[in-house]
Amino acid sequence: MRSGQWEALHFLLSSYNFLFANVRHGLLHHLLETYSLFGKRYESEGIGSWDTLGKIIDPLFTGYLYRKVSRICSSDRKPRVESSSPFSSEDQSGLTDCVGFLQRHAPLLSSWPALFLQQALNEPNHTDAHVWAQGMMGKGGKGVHVIRWLNNEQHTQTETSKLVSTFPSEPTCLVVSPGGGVMAVGTGQGTLHLVDTETGQEVRSLVSSCDGISGCVFLREGLMGTTSFDGRIELWDVENGCRTALIDGHSNRITGSDVSADRKHLATVSLDFSLKVWSSPKGSLVTALSSTSPLNCVTFDPEGHLVAAGGWDGAVRLWNWLKGEVTTLSGHQRSVRSLSFSPSSSLLCSGCLSGEVRLWSVPASTCVGRYQAHSGSTEVLTFLLGGTVLLSAGSDHTVQLWSGGLGRSVNVFGEPKESVIQKGKKMSTTEPAALCVAVTGGYAAVGYHGDGLKLFSLESGERTWASKDLRVSILCLMWLAADEPELLVSGGGDQRLRVWRQEEGEAGMVLLGCFGVQQGPILALAQNSSYLASASDDCSIALWAVKDLTSDPWVDPSVISVLRGHSGGVTCLAFSLTGEELLSGGKDQVLMVWNASSSPPTLTQSLPHCHGDWITGCVWGPNCVVSCSSDCKIRVWDLQKGRSVREILARSSLSAVCCLGEFVIAGCAEGELHVWKWDSGMEISRISAHKSRIHHCSVLPAPDKTKETKQEDMVVATASDDGTVKLWHPFQVQHHSTLQGHSGGIHGAVSKQEGVPAFLTVSEDRSLRSWSVAAAMESPLNQRGTVTALSFCQSGDLLLSGYESGRVEIWKHNSAVGHKKVSDSSVTAICSMPDDQFAVGCRQCSVSVWKVEWNPQHNAASLLKVSTYSVPTPVMHLHYCSILLGTCEGGNIINVLADADREINNWKDDTQILGMVANDEKSTWLVGEKKGQIVLCFMYSMGPKTDLQSSCGKIELEMEENCDGKGGWITAVTVERELVVCGDSKGNMWFNQPPNMNSWSSRKPAHSDRISVLKLTNSTIISASHDRTVKMWDRNTKKQVGVFVCAGPVLVLEVNPHCSSELVCGDALGQLYFLSWRE
Structure with a gap:
């Protein structure tokens, strides 16, 4: 250059x-x-x-x-x-x-x-890399051992993250430098790895003199602080690679640390019950707080005034360390493991050992929401995209993306407007504004500006019907509380009321009649058991008899009464719970209460000057009424005292309000949906519901009217100027995606500060991974989970794979051709049987037999259930040799299909069965471990009448204690003829020395982690491990001749019985790998 x-x-x-x-x-x-x-x-x-x-x-x-x-x-x-x-x-x-x-x-x-050549060969066939590798294989084929990945292209399409780096020991923490150029990863063995964020390559590593690194922070560019398991704090000049200070910070393990936004202070917590704040970069103690419980995690709020700490007692402590004020937030039933403030400081999220996440309103010191985020501990919480997305990561190996606050969208009806720019002006497409919505049964009726009425299916979200030639703005809608058929009343800008009947058996509406006496647009509707009330812009309220509106045949109704009192258009109506009183509000800024039970109805109370602008909504609450206005205020009124008892100020003009219990919900001109507690005025959530003004919001009635609606089950409908109607759970969070890429618990996550939005994670699987936020948000929820079982078909070229989700997939020629969810619990074992049948064992103590049905026209397969059998404990291995043998979790050996005398218990409790190895069509080996010794059991079967006890022979192989303390417990065994191969939890592999069954080679490292599977072919030993590798060994020389690296720990592996140079393996991330090699 x-x-x-x-x-x-x-x-x-x-x-x-x-x-x-x-x-x-x-x-x-x-x-x-x-x-x-x-x-x-x-x-x-x-x-x-x-x-x-x-x-x-x-x-x-x-x-x-x-x-x-x-x-x-x-x-x-x-x-x-x-x-x-x-x-x-x-x-x-x-x-x-x-x-x-x-x-x-x-x-x-x-x-x-x-593995360069192998990786190039496994690129898609049309790529330059693959062509080059093919040429290299042709030039130097001898001695070159490569493993072909036959379904590589399918795997590439489903990959959601990129592996950036791996580490020799387990990472404990991850941070990014203030400038974003360097990532730092600390490990439990005390190594601090500095990784270039652009290239993903390690640029420096530092070694701590303390007892492992428990956490790390950047105090400024080039200066880091690390905390240790022995309670000390180290400061590092990372550019020069030297330690600048060693501080005795705590008397026990430091479990959490964080740096303030201005990087002037460092907070640490420990198992010694203390929270301390240190000055940066000097490292001098500024202040400390003692707790009644060991502490796990700590975080500063964005302003640096508050420090939140989570403890073993399930409490979150909010400490204003500048004022010395402490607030305790109680609610978690288990130890708090993670904390994160929203960028606005108004919301604090906490995660605990049970996987629960809670959302706390910081100003009110109150829990406003909770949900189950993980099946294990919630170890990491961090906000992304300016607080709109919350990332959680846990010990269950998953990353979850949630909305950054409360508000879960249930359904959307209609297409939103698309804004365009023409001649410097912002304009919209012709999609009309949605002005109102009414929901009943399985349908939502929506009224539009200048475009009549449409009906949508709640189940599918699809439009099922639309009015024809009705170029009228529908300003209000209400389903009449009458018997079938369903009747709908609409109020229009043409001063008319219309009654529609839903056609039986069809998703359409028929207009029954059109009527009215008012001289202005119909702005609002309300009903009790006797009357339908309509409010008009002509300052009047008309009462109509419900029995007249539901008459069959239809007769134009006569108005019962017209109420006058408002000096401006009446914008909102609401009957009391008893139906005896009617509340109205108008453009004259007046609230009025009418006695609807008297004849004629009379005005009983008037509250003038309620707001500084038009009243846009009114509703009855418990012992009060609530109103909203274009003046940006919610007001709560005590009717007995005739005055306002609470005022809530919003950020913009309010256009609609509804109420349920202690909560008041309002829509505003900016498209946000606000939720408050009316008695205290505390804001629970602010949901970005629409892109423009909300015209209508209402609480949907509960499906079961005999039960009280729980707040988390509340559904609110909103109609907006953006042309859509949406249904919301305002007390739930939106779950965007579940991301699987790690095979161990996740210990840290950080957001990249520049470039394309992304985040990085580190895990106990010793890896650092990078994720695109956009791709992660679009990632479908993983429904499969870990691969738990594999089995090739006895005849043909089919393979069945089982997953922890209870899903079974059918594969042919390296491609999935069908699937079936066979259980709500994990699949534990699969084996092939005659006549294209398979036996599937599940965690819920059952074994079911399924037949594969092939559809040649669609090149697809399906599973049809043949029978189901109960077993005493979950079956962990299955094998068919004229009878269906199973080994249970407790050690039982069982004849699954037998009615009586179906099990033997001589292995129960003292021997761990590690697998079943086929011998021939009528016999099999059972391999196991007992107190560090190998146990082999040979079983043969002569048909369904076989006596298990008499057909079983067992032998224990003695092993010398020659592992010099380097061995772990036995995790895998296989046998063929006179050769027995063993593997252990530390990755060692060893063999007997035929023909002597009790003479063993020494244990030698074959993998860096637990060996999970061992298989034998005529020429090869195959080993699979939690270190993500599958390795091939020459059976005679015992030398390694091939290796393939998977994305996660390899848990299951099967060799193709019809071709011994092909295998399939599955990992903890749910990926299947079809591999082949030259023998």
Whole structure:
């Protein structure tokens, strides 16, 4: 680059031979830096446009590109035009392919450089990488052992995160530097890894002298603080790689730490019951607070005035450390493990050991919502996208994305308006505004501005009917509380009321009649058991008899009474719970109460000057009435005293109000839906419901009117100027997505500060992963879970896979061709039976038999249940050898299909059964472990009448204690003829030495974590492990001849019985890998 040899450098960086040589010699990091420098010089030398460069340097460098492009666009200097590039589009494509390949595989190649050729071969067939690898295989085939990934393209399409790095020990914390250029990962073994956020490569590692790192923070750019398990705090100059201070901070493990937004103070909590605030960067103690419980986590609010700490007692302590004031928030039943303030400081989220998340109103010190976020502990909480999204991560290995506050959308009816700009003015498409909504049964009726009435299905959200040639604004709607058929009343801008009948058996409406006596648009409707009240802009209220409106045949009704008292248009109406009183509000800013039970109805109370602008809504509450106005205020009125007892101020004009119990809900001109407690005025939530004004909001009636509606089950309907009607659960949160990418509990998450919105996570699986927020929000909820069982069909080429969700999938030729949810509990075992049948064991103590039905026309398969059998405890292994054998969780061996004498218990409680290994069509091996010794059981069957006890022979193989303390417990065993292979929890593998069954080789490391599966073929030993790898070993020499790295811990593996050089394995992330190799 210094000599300006751009074409030569471009040629090298576009060559897979060049990449191959560099990676094999351990120069991957240097190669990635070269690409980055090439990109920077590419622009600074004016060689090509940023449009072209953006295609060359893709997601790994998005942060760098974003900053560079922003600076270019804001400066006077213009980038050169694309035609100035000396490289052809074909050349650019070659460079793009190379850097893209390197970026995708850098985390793996940094640990396994010898897998470069294999990774290239497993790229899609049309890519340059695959073509190059095929050529290399042709040139040097002998001695080159590669494993082909047959369903790679399907896996790539479902991947939601990118592996950035892996670590030799378990990470405990993750932070990003203030400038966003460096990530720091601390580990339990005391290593601090500094990773470049652009390249994903480790740039430095520091070693703590304390007992492991429990947490880390950036006190400023280049200065870090780390906390330890022994209670000490270390300060580090990360640029020079030296420690600058060692502080004895606590007398026990430091469990949490956080730095204030201005980075002037550091907060720490410990199991020693104390919370301390330190000055930064000196590290001197400023103040401390003693607790009655050990503390787990701590966080500053964005303003730095409050510190929140969570403890073992389930309490959250809010400490204003500047004033010395403490508030305790109680509600969690288990230890609090995580905390996060919203960017506005008004909301605090807490997660506990049970997986529950609670939302707290900070000003009111009250819990406003709660939900179950994880099946295990909620370990991480952090807000994304300015507080609109809340990320939670837990010990259940998942990342969950939720709305940043209360408010869950249930359904949306209609298409929103699309804003366009014409001649400098903002305009909208022709989609009319939704003005009102009424819901009954399975339908929602919606009235529109100038476009009549439409009917929608609540179940599907689809429009089922629309009025024809009714170019009238429908301002209010109400379903009459009458017997079937359902009747709907609409009030229009044409001063008329209309009654519609829903057609039986059809999702349509028939107009029964049109009537009215008022001289202005009908603005509101209300009903009790006797009357329908209609309010008009002509200042009047008309009462109509409900029995007249429901007469059959239809007869135009006569008005019962017209109430006059308002001096402005009447905008809202509401009958009391008893139906005896009618409340009205109007443009004259007056609330009136009418006695509807007298004849004629009379005015009993008038409250003038209730608001400073039009009254837009009124409703009855418990022992009060509530009104809202365009003056941005909610007012609560005591009718007996005739005065306002509570005033709530909103940010914008209020247009509609409804009430349920102690809560008042209002819609505003900005499209927000507000929820308050009317007695205290405390705001519970503010939901961004629509993009423009809300014209109507109402609480939907409970399906079961005999039961009181719980607040979390409340449903509110809103109609908006944006053309849509939405249904909301205002006390629930929106669950956006469940993300699976880690295979262990997640210990940290941070948001990237620049470039494309993204976040990073670290896990006990020793990995660092990067996630795009946009892709994560669009990710479908994972319904499968961990792969728990696999079985090839005895005849044909089908495979069944089982998952912890109870789902079973059917595969053919490496592709899924069908699926079935067979249970609400986890699938524990699958085995093939004759006649295309499979037996499936489930956690709920059952074994079901299913037959595969093939549909050749659609190239799809389905499962039909044949029978179901109960078992005493969950079956963990199944095998068919003329009878269906199962081994249960407690150690029982059972003949599943037998009616009597179906089990033997001689392995129960003292032997752990590790698997079943087929011997032939009528016999099988059971392999197990008993107090560190191998147990083999040979079982044969002569048909359904076989006596299990007499057909079972057991032998215990003695093993010498020769592992020198390096071994773990036995986790996997397999046997074929005279060879027995064993694996343990520490990744060691060893064998007997045939023909002596009790003579053993020494345990030798084969994997870095637990060995989960062992299989034997005629020439190969196959091992799978929680370290994410599948390895091939030569059966004779015991030398490794192949390795494949999966995304998560490998839990199950089966060799294709029809082709011993093919296998399928499944990992903890729910991924299946179809692999093949040359024997």
